Amino acid sequence: MTIRSFELLQPHSLPEAVELLQKHGDDARAIGGGTTLVILMKQRSLYYPYLVDLQTIPGLNEIKNDGGGVTIGALTTHRTIELSPVIRQSFPALAEAFSHIGNVRVRQTASIGGNLAHADYRLDPPPPLLVLGAQVLAFGPKGARTIALKDFFRGLYENVLDPGEILTEVKIPAMPADGKAVYLRYSTLSANDWPCVNVAAFLRKENNRCKELRLALGGVAVTPLLVSGLEFADDQTLDAGVIEKILNAVDEQISPSSDLRGSEWYKRQMARLFTTKAIAQLNQMIPAS
Numbered sequence: 579m580t581i582r583s584f585e586l587l588q589p590h591s592l593p594e595a596v597e598l599l600q601k602h603g604d605d606a607r608a609i610g611g612g613t614t615l616v617i618l619m620k621q622r623s624l625y626y627p628y629l630v631d632l633q634t635i636p637g638l639n640e641i642k643n644d645g646g647g648v649t650i651g652a653l654t655t656h657r658t659i660e661l662s663p664v665i666r667q668s669f670p671a672l673a674e675a676f677s678h679i680g681n682v683r684v685r686q687t688a689s690i691g692g693n694l695a696h697a698d699y700r701l702d703p704p705p706p707l708l709v710l711g712a713q714v715l716a717f718g719p720k721g722a723r724t725i726a727l728k729d730f731f732r733g734l735y736e737n738v739l740d741p742g743e744i745l746t747e748v749k750i751p752a753m754p755a756d757g758k759a760v761y762l763r764y765s766t767l768s769a770n771d772w773p774c775v776n777v778a779a780f781l782r783k784e785n786n787r788c789k790e791l792r793l794a795l796g797g798v799a800v801t802p803l804l805v806s807g808l809e810f811a812d813d814q815t816l817d818a819g820v821i822e823k824i825l826n827a828v829d830e831q832i833s834p835s836s837d838l839r840g841s842e843w844y845k846r847q848m849a850r851l852f853t854t855k856a857i858a859q860l861n862q863m864i865p866a867s
Protein backbone atom coordinates (compact mmCIF):
# COMPACT_ATOMS: atom_id res chain seq x y z
CA MET A 579 0.00 0.00 0.00
CA THR A 580 1.34 3.46 -0.84
CA ILE A 581 1.55 6.29 1.65
CA ARG A 582 -0.75 9.30 1.23
CA SER A 583 1.23 12.45 0.45
CA PHE A 584 2.32 14.67 3.32
CA GLU A 585 4.57 17.66 3.81
CA LEU A 586 7.84 17.09 5.69
CA LEU A 587 8.64 20.18 7.74
CA GLN A 588 12.29 20.47 8.74
CA PRO A 589 12.88 22.80 11.70
CA HIS A 590 16.39 23.68 12.87
CA SER A 591 15.64 24.29 16.54
CA LEU A 592 13.33 22.98 19.25
CA PRO A 593 11.32 26.24 19.51
CA GLU A 594 10.79 26.13 15.73
CA ALA A 595 9.60 22.50 15.92
CA VAL A 596 7.19 23.31 18.76
CA GLU A 597 5.87 26.30 16.81
CA LEU A 598 5.20 24.09 13.76
CA LEU A 599 3.43 21.46 15.88
CA GLN A 600 1.28 24.15 17.48
CA LYS A 601 0.53 25.87 14.17
CA HIS A 602 -0.75 22.66 12.51
CA GLY A 603 -2.34 21.15 15.66
CA ASP A 604 -3.97 17.75 15.05
CA ASP A 605 -2.78 17.80 11.41
CA ALA A 606 0.88 17.50 12.47
CA ARG A 607 3.00 14.89 14.20
CA ALA A 608 6.66 14.76 15.22
CA ILE A 609 8.70 12.14 13.38
CA GLY A 610 11.92 10.63 14.76
CA GLY A 611 13.26 7.60 12.89
CA GLY A 612 9.84 7.03 11.30
CA THR A 613 9.97 3.24 11.74
CA THR A 614 6.60 3.08 13.48
CA LEU A 615 4.91 6.21 12.19
CA VAL A 616 5.58 5.51 8.50
CA ILE A 617 4.27 1.94 8.81
CA LEU A 618 1.10 3.19 10.51
CA MET A 619 0.65 5.84 7.81
CA LYS A 620 1.25 3.28 5.05
CA GLN A 621 -1.33 0.99 6.64
CA ARG A 622 -3.66 4.02 6.72
CA SER A 623 -4.13 3.52 10.47
CA LEU A 624 -2.96 7.13 10.91
CA TYR A 625 -2.69 10.13 8.64
CA TYR A 626 -1.00 13.49 9.19
CA PRO A 627 -0.70 16.04 6.37
CA TYR A 628 2.38 17.50 8.15
CA LEU A 629 5.27 15.63 9.73
CA VAL A 630 7.74 17.65 11.79
CA ASP A 631 11.16 16.06 11.26
CA LEU A 632 13.16 16.08 14.48
CA GLN A 633 16.31 14.84 12.71
CA THR A 634 17.09 18.32 11.37
CA ILE A 635 17.42 19.72 14.91
CA PRO A 636 21.10 19.64 15.90
CA GLY A 637 22.31 18.14 19.19
CA LEU A 638 19.55 15.61 19.83
CA ASN A 639 21.56 12.48 19.05
CA GLU A 640 24.40 12.58 21.55
CA ILE A 641 25.30 10.34 24.49
CA LYS A 642 27.02 12.26 27.30
CA ASN A 643 28.50 11.06 30.57
CA ASP A 644 28.75 13.90 33.06
CA GLY A 645 29.94 11.82 36.02
CA GLY A 646 26.58 12.09 37.79
CA GLY A 647 24.94 9.98 35.10
CA VAL A 648 24.42 9.56 31.40
CA THR A 649 22.23 11.62 29.08
CA ILE A 650 20.98 10.13 25.82
CA GLY A 651 19.58 12.51 23.20
CA ALA A 652 16.06 11.57 22.07
CA LEU A 653 17.13 11.12 18.44
CA THR A 654 19.93 8.67 19.30
CA THR A 655 19.33 5.46 17.37
CA HIS A 656 18.88 2.06 18.99
CA ARG A 657 22.03 0.83 17.23
CA THR A 658 24.14 3.71 18.57
CA ILE A 659 22.96 2.95 22.12
CA GLU A 660 23.50 -0.80 21.69
CA LEU A 661 27.11 -0.23 20.55
CA SER A 662 27.99 2.79 22.72
CA PRO A 663 31.07 2.11 24.89
CA VAL A 664 29.61 4.51 27.52
CA ILE A 665 26.33 2.57 27.74
CA ARG A 666 28.02 -0.83 27.58
CA GLN A 667 30.34 0.17 30.39
CA SER A 668 27.82 1.99 32.62
CA PHE A 669 24.56 0.14 31.91
CA PRO A 670 25.22 -3.21 30.17
CA ALA A 671 21.62 -4.32 30.81
CA LEU A 672 20.39 -1.36 28.74
CA ALA A 673 22.79 -2.11 25.85
CA GLU A 674 21.49 -5.68 26.01
CA ALA A 675 17.87 -4.49 25.75
CA PHE A 676 18.56 -2.33 22.69
CA SER A 677 20.51 -5.14 20.98
CA HIS A 678 17.33 -7.28 20.81
CA ILE A 679 15.00 -4.82 19.12
CA GLY A 680 13.61 -5.96 15.74
CA ASN A 681 16.52 -6.20 13.33
CA VAL A 682 19.61 -4.15 12.46
CA ARG A 683 17.75 -2.08 9.85
CA VAL A 684 15.16 -1.02 12.44
CA ARG A 685 17.83 -0.37 15.07
CA GLN A 686 19.89 1.77 12.66
CA THR A 687 16.92 4.11 12.16
CA ALA A 688 14.63 4.04 15.20
CA SER A 689 15.29 6.50 18.02
CA ILE A 690 15.01 6.15 21.80
CA GLY A 691 12.61 9.12 21.88
CA GLY A 692 10.33 7.50 19.29
CA ASN A 693 10.44 4.20 21.14
CA LEU A 694 9.33 5.73 24.46
CA ALA A 695 6.84 8.18 22.91
CA HIS A 696 5.13 5.32 21.07
CA ALA A 697 4.27 3.91 24.54
CA ASP A 698 3.72 0.33 23.44
CA TYR A 699 3.30 -2.04 26.41
CA ARG A 700 5.90 -4.55 25.19
CA LEU A 701 8.88 -2.36 24.30
CA ASP A 702 12.37 -3.54 25.23
CA PRO A 703 13.95 -0.34 26.65
CA PRO A 704 11.41 0.73 29.33
CA PRO A 705 11.97 -2.08 31.90
CA PRO A 706 15.76 -1.51 32.20
CA LEU A 707 15.29 2.28 32.08
CA LEU A 708 12.65 2.03 34.84
CA VAL A 709 14.84 0.02 37.21
CA LEU A 710 17.77 2.37 36.52
CA GLY A 711 15.63 5.32 37.66
CA ALA A 712 15.57 7.11 34.28
CA GLN A 713 13.92 10.47 33.69
CA VAL A 714 12.89 12.04 30.39
CA LEU A 715 13.21 15.69 29.43
CA ALA A 716 10.51 17.30 27.34
CA PHE A 717 10.37 20.66 25.59
CA GLY A 718 7.07 22.25 24.64
CA PRO A 719 4.99 25.41 24.46
CA LYS A 720 5.48 25.99 28.22
CA GLY A 721 9.26 25.35 28.12
CA ALA A 722 11.27 22.40 29.41
CA ARG A 723 10.27 19.91 32.07
CA THR A 724 11.59 16.67 33.55
CA ILE A 725 9.34 13.63 33.95
CA ALA A 726 10.26 10.46 35.85
CA LEU A 727 9.92 7.59 33.36
CA LYS A 728 7.67 5.76 35.85
CA ASP A 729 5.15 8.60 35.38
CA PHE A 730 5.57 8.90 31.59
CA PHE A 731 3.32 6.08 30.32
CA ARG A 732 -0.37 6.89 30.67
CA GLY A 733 -2.04 3.95 28.91
CA LEU A 734 -1.91 1.77 25.83
CA TYR A 735 0.00 3.84 23.21
CA GLU A 736 -0.51 6.92 25.40
CA ASN A 737 2.06 9.07 27.18
CA VAL A 738 1.79 12.20 29.30
CA LEU A 739 3.27 14.62 26.74
CA ASP A 740 1.12 17.69 26.10
CA PRO A 741 0.22 18.73 22.53
CA GLY A 742 3.31 20.26 20.91
CA GLU A 743 5.70 18.71 23.46
CA ILE A 744 8.79 16.88 22.23
CA LEU A 745 11.00 14.41 24.08
CA THR A 746 14.54 15.74 24.03
CA GLU A 747 16.64 13.59 26.36
CA VAL A 748 16.68 10.53 28.57
CA LYS A 749 18.71 10.90 31.77
CA ILE A 750 19.99 7.91 33.73
CA PRO A 751 21.59 8.48 37.14
CA ALA A 752 25.02 6.95 37.75
CA MET A 753 24.89 3.30 38.81
CA PRO A 754 25.65 2.93 42.55
CA ALA A 755 28.98 1.12 43.09
CA ASP A 756 27.21 -1.74 44.90
CA GLY A 757 24.40 -2.07 42.33
CA LYS A 758 23.91 -4.44 39.40
CA ALA A 759 21.11 -4.74 36.83
CA VAL A 760 20.03 -7.46 34.40
CA TYR A 761 17.60 -7.59 31.50
CA LEU A 762 15.83 -10.72 30.27
CA ARG A 763 13.31 -11.01 27.44
CA TYR A 764 11.27 -13.94 26.28
CA SER A 765 9.67 -14.07 22.85
CA THR A 766 7.36 -16.84 21.73
CA LEU A 767 7.13 -16.36 17.95
CA SER A 768 10.77 -15.84 16.87
CA ALA A 769 13.95 -14.64 18.58
CA ASN A 770 13.67 -11.11 17.14
CA ASP A 771 9.93 -10.76 17.65
CA TRP A 772 8.50 -8.35 20.20
CA PRO A 773 8.84 -9.81 23.70
CA CYS A 774 5.98 -11.85 25.15
CA VAL A 775 7.33 -10.89 28.58
CA ASN A 776 10.43 -8.89 29.49
CA VAL A 777 11.91 -8.29 32.93
CA ALA A 778 14.60 -5.96 34.27
CA ALA A 779 15.91 -6.20 37.81
CA PHE A 780 18.25 -4.01 39.85
CA LEU A 781 19.79 -5.17 43.13
CA ARG A 782 22.07 -3.77 45.82
CA LYS A 783 23.29 -6.10 48.53
CA GLU A 784 25.13 -5.65 51.84
CA ASN A 785 26.38 -8.50 54.05
CA ASN A 786 24.68 -10.87 51.65
CA ARG A 787 21.30 -9.24 52.35
CA CYS A 788 19.15 -7.23 49.98
CA LYS A 789 19.70 -3.49 50.37
CA GLU A 790 17.40 -2.50 47.51
CA LEU A 791 15.51 -4.44 44.85
CA ARG A 792 13.76 -2.91 41.85
CA LEU A 793 11.82 -4.87 39.24
CA ALA A 794 10.13 -3.76 36.03
CA LEU A 795 8.22 -5.80 33.47
CA GLY A 796 6.90 -5.31 29.97
CA GLY A 797 4.21 -7.14 27.99
CA VAL A 798 2.10 -7.92 31.04
CA ALA A 799 0.11 -4.70 31.64
CA VAL A 800 -1.20 -1.86 29.47
CA THR A 801 2.02 0.06 30.12
CA PRO A 802 5.54 -0.97 31.11
CA LEU A 803 5.36 -1.54 34.86
CA LEU A 804 7.73 -0.65 37.71
CA VAL A 805 6.74 -3.01 40.53
CA SER A 806 5.96 -1.12 43.74
CA GLY A 807 6.08 -2.13 47.40
CA LEU A 808 9.20 -4.32 47.32
CA GLU A 809 10.69 -2.67 50.44
CA PHE A 810 9.74 -5.75 52.50
CA ALA A 811 12.75 -7.47 50.85
CA ASP A 812 15.20 -4.86 52.23
CA ASP A 813 17.62 -6.28 54.80
CA GLN A 814 16.42 -9.82 54.00
CA THR A 815 18.33 -12.74 52.55
CA LEU A 816 16.74 -13.46 49.19
CA ASP A 817 15.76 -17.00 50.14
CA ALA A 818 12.88 -19.05 48.71
CA GLY A 819 10.33 -17.54 51.12
CA VAL A 820 11.21 -13.92 50.27
CA ILE A 821 11.34 -14.70 46.54
CA GLU A 822 7.86 -16.22 46.75
CA LYS A 823 6.57 -12.99 48.34
CA ILE A 824 8.26 -10.97 45.57
CA LEU A 825 6.64 -13.17 42.90
CA ASN A 826 3.26 -12.71 44.57
CA ALA A 827 3.75 -8.91 44.51
CA VAL A 828 4.54 -9.11 40.78
CA ASP A 829 1.53 -11.34 40.10
CA GLU A 830 -0.80 -8.93 41.94
CA GLN A 831 0.39 -5.90 39.95
CA ILE A 832 0.43 -7.32 36.42
CA SER A 833 -2.67 -7.63 34.21
CA PRO A 834 -1.61 -9.48 31.06
CA SER A 835 -4.05 -9.94 28.22
CA SER A 836 -4.25 -13.04 26.04
CA ASP A 837 -2.97 -12.58 22.50
CA LEU A 838 -1.04 -14.44 19.81
CA ARG A 839 2.08 -14.40 22.02
CA GLY A 840 0.40 -16.27 24.88
CA SER A 841 -2.63 -16.54 27.12
CA GLU A 842 -3.01 -14.51 30.31
CA TRP A 843 -2.24 -17.66 32.34
CA TYR A 844 0.91 -18.38 30.29
CA LYS A 845 2.20 -14.80 30.58
CA ARG A 846 1.70 -14.93 34.36
CA GLN A 847 3.78 -18.13 34.48
CA MET A 848 6.49 -16.56 32.28
CA ALA A 849 6.52 -13.41 34.43
CA ARG A 850 7.18 -15.62 37.49
CA LEU A 851 9.83 -17.66 35.73
CA PHE A 852 11.77 -14.73 34.26
CA THR A 853 11.54 -12.68 37.46
CA THR A 854 12.97 -15.65 39.37
CA LYS A 855 15.75 -16.01 36.78
CA ALA A 856 16.58 -12.30 36.90
CA ILE A 857 16.90 -12.30 40.71
CA ALA A 858 19.00 -15.49 40.61
CA GLN A 859 21.35 -13.94 38.04
CA LEU A 860 21.78 -10.80 40.14
CA ASN A 861 22.43 -12.86 43.27
CA GLN A 862 25.24 -14.64 41.41
CA MET A 863 26.66 -11.40 39.95
CA ILE A 864 27.04 -9.77 43.38
CA PRO A 865 29.54 -11.76 45.42
CA ALA A 866 28.75 -12.46 49.11
CA SER A 867 30.42 -9.78 51.27
Ligand SMILES: Cc1cc2nc3c(=O)[nH]c(=O)nc-3n(C[C@H](O)[C@H](O)[C@H](O)COP(=O)(O)OP(=O)(O)OC[C@H]3O[C@@H](n4cnc5c(N)ncnc54)[C@H](O)[C@@H]3O)c2cc1C
Binds near residue numbers: 613615632694702770
Ligand atom coordinates in the same frame (compact mmCIF):
# COMPACT_ATOMS: atom_id res chain seq x y z
C1 LIG B 1 9.91 -4.56 12.34
C2 LIG B 1 9.92 -3.85 13.68
C3 LIG B 1 10.19 -4.61 14.82
C4 LIG B 1 10.23 -3.98 16.08
N1 LIG B 1 10.52 -4.73 17.18
C5 LIG B 1 10.62 -4.13 18.39
C6 LIG B 1 10.99 -4.85 19.55
O1 LIG B 1 11.20 -6.06 19.52
N2 LIG B 1 11.12 -4.17 20.72
C7 LIG B 1 10.92 -2.81 20.80
O2 LIG B 1 11.09 -2.24 21.86
N3 LIG B 1 10.55 -2.11 19.72
C8 LIG B 1 10.40 -2.72 18.53
N4 LIG B 1 10.05 -2.00 17.43
C9 LIG B 1 9.67 -0.63 17.63
C10 LIG B 1 10.79 0.29 17.37
O3 LIG B 1 11.64 0.32 18.49
C11 LIG B 1 10.04 1.58 17.13
O4 LIG B 1 9.66 1.52 15.78
C12 LIG B 1 10.83 2.73 17.36
O5 LIG B 1 11.25 2.74 18.64
C13 LIG B 1 10.10 4.01 17.03
O6 LIG B 1 11.12 4.92 16.92
P1 LIG B 1 11.17 5.96 15.75
O7 LIG B 1 12.28 6.89 16.07
O8 LIG B 1 11.23 5.28 14.43
O9 LIG B 1 9.77 6.66 15.99
P2 LIG B 1 8.75 7.26 14.94
O10 LIG B 1 8.19 6.17 14.09
O11 LIG B 1 9.36 8.41 14.24
O12 LIG B 1 7.63 7.81 15.92
C14 LIG B 1 6.89 6.95 16.76
C15 LIG B 1 5.95 7.80 17.61
O13 LIG B 1 6.69 8.59 18.52
C16 LIG B 1 6.50 9.99 18.29
N5 LIG B 1 7.82 10.60 18.47
C17 LIG B 1 8.98 10.25 17.86
N6 LIG B 1 10.00 10.94 18.37
C18 LIG B 1 9.48 11.75 19.31
C19 LIG B 1 10.04 12.70 20.21
N7 LIG B 1 11.37 12.93 20.28
N8 LIG B 1 9.20 13.39 21.04
C20 LIG B 1 7.87 13.15 21.02
N9 LIG B 1 7.28 12.24 20.20
C21 LIG B 1 8.08 11.55 19.37
C22 LIG B 1 5.93 10.11 16.89
O14 LIG B 1 5.12 11.25 16.76
C23 LIG B 1 5.13 8.81 16.81
O15 LIG B 1 3.91 8.95 17.46
C24 LIG B 1 9.99 -2.59 16.17
C25 LIG B 1 9.70 -1.84 15.02
C26 LIG B 1 9.66 -2.47 13.78
C27 LIG B 1 9.36 -1.63 12.56
